[in-house]
Amino acid sequence: MSYKIGLDISGGDFAPAEIIKGAILARKELAEEIVLIGREDEIRSQLASHNHSLQDFTIIDAPEKILMHEQPVTSVRRKKNSSIVVGAKLLKEKKLDAFVSCGNTGAVVGASTLCLGLIEGVERPGIALALPTRDGVSLIIDVGANIDCKPLHLFQYGIMAAVYYNLVLGKKDPSVGLLNIGEEATKGLGILKNLHEVFSSSPLNFIGNLEARDIFSGKCDCIVCDGFIGNIALKVAEGSAETIGRFLLDSLKEGISGKLGLLLVKNNLLRFKKKIDYAEYGGALLLGVDGVVIIGHGRSNSLAVKNAIRVATEELKIDLTAEIKRRINEICQDSGARQILTS
Amino acid sequence: MSYKIGLDISGGDFAPAEIIKGAILARKELAEEIVLIGREDEIRSQLASHNHSLQDFTIIDAPEKILMHEQPVTSVRRKKNSSIVVGAKLLKEKKLDAFVSCGNTGAVVGASTLCLGLIEGVERPGIALALPTRDGVSLIIDVGANIDCKPLHLFQYGIMAAVYYNLVLGKKDPSVGLLNIGEEATKGLGILKNLHEVFSSSPLNFIGNLEARDIFSGKCDCIVCDGFIGNIALKVAEGSAETIGRFLLDSLKEGISGKLGLLLVKNNLLRFKKKIDYAEYGGALLLGVDGVVIIGHGRSNSLAVKNAIRVATEELKIDLTAEIKRRINEICQDSGARQILTS
Numbered sequence: 062m063s064y065k066i067g068l069d070i071s072g073g074d075f076a077p078a079e080i081i082k083g084a085i086l087a088r089k090e091l092a093e094e095i096v097l098i099g100r101e102d103e104i105r106s107q108l109a110s111h112n113h114s115l116q117d118f119t120i121i122d123a124p125e126k127i128l129m130h131e132q133p134v135t136s137v138r139r140k141k142n143s144s145i146v147v148g149a150k151l152l153k154e155k156k157l158d159a160f161v162s163c164g165n166t167g168a169v170v171g172a173s174t175l176c177l178g179l180i181e182g183v184e185r186p187g188i189a190l191a192l193p194t195r196d197g198v199s200l201i202i203d204v205g206a207n208i209d210c211k212p213l214h215l216f217q218y219g220i221m222a223a224v225y226y227n228l229v230l231g232k233k234d235p236s237v238g239l240l241n242i243g244e245e246a247t248k249g250l251g252i253l254k255n256l257h258e259v260f261s262s263s264p265l266n267f268i269g270n271l272e273a274r275d276i277f278s279g280k281c282d283c284i285v286c287d288g289f290i291g292n293i294a295l296k297v298a299e300g301s302a303e304t305i306g307r308f309l310l311d312s313l314k315e316g317i318s319g320k321l322g323l324l325l326v327k328n329n330l331l332r333f334k335k336k337i338d339y340a341e342y343g344g345a346l347l348l349g350v351d352g353v354v355i356i357g358h359g360r361s362n363s364l365a366v367k368n369a370i371r372v373a374t375e376e377l378k379i380d381l382t383a384e385i386k387r388r389i390n391e392i393c394q395d396s397g398a399r400q401i402l403t404s
Numbered sequence: 405m406s407y408k409i410g411l412d413i414s415g416g417d418f419a420p421a422e423i424i425k426g427a428i429l430a431r432k433e434l435a436e437e438i439v440l441i442g443r444e445d446e447i448r449s450q451l452a453s454h455n456h457s458l459q460d461f462t463i464i465d466a467p468e469k470i471l472m473h474e475q476p477v478t479s480v481r482r483k484k485n486s487s488i489v490v491g492a493k494l495l496k497e498k499k500l501d502a503f504v505s506c507g508n509t510g511a512v513v514g515a516s517t518l519c520l521g522l523i524e525g526v527e528r529p530g531i532a533l534a535l536p537t538r539d540g541v542s543l544i545i546d547v548g549a550n551i552d553c554k555p556l557h558l559f560q561y562g563i564m565a566a567v568y569y570n571l572v573l574g575k576k577d578p579s580v581g582l583l584n585i586g587e588e589a590t591k592g593l594g595i596l597k598n599l600h601e602v603f604s605s606s607p608l609n610f611i612g613n614l615e616a617r618d619i620f621s622g623k624c625d626c627i628v629c630d631g632f633i634g635n636i637a638l639k640v641a642e643g644s645a646e647t648i649g650r651f652l653l654d655s656l657k658e659g660i661s662g663k664l665g666l667l668l669v670k671n672n673l674l675r676f677k678k679k680i681d682y683a684e685y686g687g688a689l690l691l692g693v694d695g696v697v698i699i700g701h702g703r704s705n706s707l708a709v710k711n712a713i714r715v716a717t718e719e720l721k722i723d724l725t726a727e728i729k730r731r732i733n734e735i736c737q738d739s740g741a742r743q744i745l746t747s
Contacts, residue, residue, distance in 0.1 A: 195650055240636065273639035277647035290636055293583065296616035297637045298644040304620035305648050305680060307538055312676035313669055322668025329662040333655035337648060 063093050064377050065119075066370050067157040070099035070107075071126045071144040072164020073361050080163065081107040083366020088117050090367065093374055096157060098123050099144045123147040129359060133167030137175065145169055149176035152352045159373040161344060163357030163366065170206045170347060170356075177352040180382055182389040185214045186349035187288070188356060189222055190295065191342055194279030200226055201240075201276065201284040204291035204345060212256040213402040215239070215285050216263075217389060221348040222283035223265055224388050228379045235282035238271035240290065259398050302337055343368030346376060348385070353377055406436050407720050408462075409713050410500040413442035413450075414469045414487040415507015416704050423506065424450040426709020431460050433710065436717055439500060441466050442487045466490040472702060476510030480518065488512055492519035495695045502716035504687060506700030506709065513549045513690060513699075520695040523725055525732040528557045529692035530631070531699055532565055533638065534685055537622030543569055544583075544619065544627040547634035547688060555599040556745040558582070558628050559606075560732060564691040565626035566608055567731050571722045578625035581614035583633065602741050645680055686711030689719060691728070696720055 068084055070077045077099060084095050085108075097104050101122040108115055125143040127136045137146055148160040149172040162169045166188070174186055187203035202218045203210065210218075219237045226235035239257060260267040271281050273294060286294070313323045323330075335341055339358055343365065347354040353376050357369040393399050411427055413420045420442060427438050428451075440447050444465040451458055468486040470479045480489055491503040492515040505512045509531070517529055530546035545561045546553065553561075562580045569578035582600060603610040614624050616637060629637070656666045666673075678684055686708065687698040696719050700712040736742050 195647065195654075273636040274643035274646075276640055277643050290633060293616040293633055294636055294640045297619055297640045300615075300617035300620050301641040301644045302648060303617075304538065305645060308679050309652070309676050311538075312672045312679065315672055315675070318668045319672040322665040322672070325661045325665025326656055326669060329655045329658055329665070332658070333652050336651050336655065 064158040064374055065094045065096060065156070066373050067096045067098055067121075067148045067151055067160040068366070068370065069144040069148050069160070069162035069164055070097050070104055071123070072129075072162045072169075073357065073366075074129070074359050075362060076163065077103050077107055079361065079363045080366050082111070082363035083361070083370070084118065085111060085113055086363050086367040087370040091371060091374060093370065094119065095370070096121060096151070098148045098151070100124055100126075121147060121151065127165050127168045129165050131165060131168065133165060133171045136165070137168050137171040143168075146172045146176070149173050149354070152354070153177050158377055159353035159355065161355045161357060161366075161369050161373055163344070163359060163361040163369070166205055166356055166359070169354065173347055173350045173352070173354045177350045177354070179349055180351050180386050180389070182386060182393060183221070183349040184217055185210070186347055187214070187218045187221065188291075188345045189218075189225060189348050190345040192277060192298075193336060193342065194277050196279050198230065199276065199279065199282060199284055200230075201286065201291055201294070202348065203286065203288040204295050205288045206347065208287070208289040208292070210287040211402075212259070213393075213399060215256055215287070216259055216398060216402055217349070217393060219260060219265055219267070219283060219285045220388050220392050221385050222285065224384050225346065225348065225376075225381060226282050228381060228384060229375055230282075232282060234266040236268045236280075237265045237283045237285060238268050238275075238281035240273060240276070240284055240286035240294070241270040256402070259401055263392055263396065263398060265392070299339065306334075339365065341368060343370075343372040346372070348381075351382060353381075407501040407717055408437045408439055408499070409716050410439045410441055410464075410491045410494055410503040411709070411713065412487040412491050412503070412505035412507050413440050413447055414466070415505045415512075416700065416709075417472070417702050418705060419506065420446050420450055422704065422706045423709050425454070425706035426704070426713070427461065428454060428456055429706050429710040430713040434714060434717060436713065437462065438713070439464055439494070441491045441494070443467055443469075464490060464494065470508050470511045472508050474508060474511065476508060476514045479508070480511050480514040486511075489515045489519070492516050492697075495697070496520050501720055502696035502698065504698045504700060504709075504712050504716055506687070506702060506704040506712070509548055509699055509702070512697065516690055516693045516695065516697045520693045520697075522692055523694050523729050523732070525729060525736060526564070526692040527560055528553075529690055530557070530561045530564065531634075531688045532561075532568065532691050533688040535620060535641075536679060536685065537620050539622050541573065542619065542622065542625060542627055543573075544629065544634055544637070545691065546629065546631040547638050548631045549690065551630070551632040551635070553630040554745075555602070556736075556742060558599055558630070559602055559741060559745055560692070560736060562603060562608055562610070562626060562628045563731050563735050564728050565628065567727050568689065568691065568719075568724060569625050571724060571727060572718055573625075575625060577609040579611045580608045580626045580628060581611050581618075581624035583616060583619070583627055583629035583637070584613040599745070602744055606735055606739065606741060608735070642682065649677075682708065684711060686713075686715040689715070691724075694725060696724075
């Protein structure tokens with residue numbers, strides 16, 4: 062059975078061209094049905110420019126666009142015919158199995174929360190992103206949905222990430238850590254100190270505080286943090302990777318032996334680039350909303366779009382929502398953690 | 405005239421061995437007088453193991469150690485004979501011109517603030533660190549002194565960083581940016597939105613919000629942020645550089661042409677490593693306290709220690725304290741910014 066994946070063609074720095082190219086790529090490589098949501102004229106002309114048949118896709122006209130700099134709440138409320146709001150509504154009405162957007166993150170979070178609602182027991186949605194480590198993958202949550210996290214939100218992020226890691230990445234009892242400025246329980250913000258205790262006495266495989274240095278070390282499977290901090294962390298990592306890449310090329314080009322060596326290692330460098338390219342890892346998961354929503358990077362190219370669609374299908378293969386509901390209820394309500402963290 | 409630089413030999417992950425090696429390096433390369441502060445027996449045996457004459461250094465016995473995980477405020481209050489507290493006191497008594505420590509950051513900040521006091525008008529000290537960009541250097545403040553920054557603290561960090569950048573790095577009207585999760589003024593935490601307006605109407609060369617991706621791009625000279633966020637940003641950058649380095653070596657070693665190429669680019673890779681090695685950039689500046697205090701990285705090796713001492717001498721060559729006092733007064737008090745930000 063193939064899934065119906067809605068794709069917002071108006072969102073992202075390189076929309077609509079790269080989004081449509083990503084849809085065409087996905088159509089070739091994945092067996093899913095792709096529903097293109099956006100301005101119909103743009104979709105038609107883009108597909109025509111690639112000599113691609115219209116019949117491969119379903120097209121839903123959504124003439125309005127929410128731009129990247131627009132205030133999320135206001136724009137979601139005002140632009141009912143935007144690709145983001147239309148996509149979230151179609152998902153709610155079960156006319157889609159999943160919705161993928163590389164548009165304004167705040168608007169995608171807002172529209173999804175508003176249209177789909179939250180999974181029973183969940184307080185706030187969180188954006189979880191898989192990051193490459195040397196030997197595998199770490200999941201970091203939240204990277205930008207919630208920039209003023211309360212302790213209960215952070216605790217629930219840990220639960221949701223562990224469920225995903227277990228079901229989708231196949232690891233029993235994945236480790237959960239709290240991003241802080243020191244490994245010691247006494248360090249960092251007061252809010253994190255209390256949370257530390259609740260995590261410790263929960264059934265989660267909690268390994269304590271995690272220093273930011275260890276985000277990519279593979280030391281922890283599920284990394285929990287506030288959305289403001291997670292967003293900063295992610296963008297610093299991107300920026301430093303870019304800068305390091307430039308430094309590296311500058312250095313390698315120096316001298317004759319450097320230039321010759323560069324020719325010899327060219328393919329190795331391409332493999333290296335692939336390993337650290339975010340586009341290879343697809344989109345981020347909006348966990349906590351009652352439906353499968355994938356948020357692609359604003360700078361997504363066609364490869365990233367295709368991989369975001371792949372991530373959606375992986376999430377659809379398991380019943381994440383039911384399991385999150387069960388675990389949130391079990392860990393958060395029954396144990397009294399909710400009372401402790403909100404009192 | 406040579407300066408008297410106090411060096412804490414008990415602080416840092418590789419103390420005392422690497423600290424003493426750094427002191428010997430500095431003694432060879434810089435003309436300053438170095439005062440070694442720590443356990444006298446350790447200092448003597450370390451110097452002996454390097455066959456180094458005791459006469460090159462002044463030794464101050466400070467038998468207590470504040471360990472890396474100790475709670476800063478308590479340890480500073482209790483361990484009066486620790487290298488950190490003794491160093492800060494000697495600086496206050498003008499028996500030193502500057503103090504350099506790679507020890508417990510919170511304890512160095514606490515002891516310095518307590519012993520030296522703050523520059524008139526300054527509300528909180530901040531740790532400023534110079535980061536390499538492709539074409540120069542950016543200064544980021546705060547990277548860990550103050551994990552609960554008020555708007556006024558952030559505003560003053562911008563003023564202090566601009567003074568340093570101007571006097572030490574020789575750039576008139578350096579640009580000042582506010583680290584946030586989006587470039588648009590409407591994005592991010594509420595506290596940053598108000599601050600944005602005060603910065604905009606100040607005489608500083610304020611360029612607005614800065615995305616974390618741009619920390620290393622060279623887009624902004626002085627990057628202002630909360631100490632919690634700055635610390636996370638810094639450690640993410642370190643962690644991603646480490647991971648990228650490992651990915652790179654793994655990739656380069658693959659195949660025969662890769663191995664051959666690796667031999668040819670070896671020297672280029674060493675130059676590249678030097679360019680991104682924090683040890684080359686020395687220590688961070690504790691701005692706002694009434695004296696020259698340099699905080700080295702906890703993982704400092706001898707090269708980093710030597711460079712931290714070099715950074716201290718650079719700061720001593722100019723009268724930073726007087727200029728910070730003048731500018732804080734001019735920009736912060738006279739303009740009414742203090743009233744606006746604290747009301």
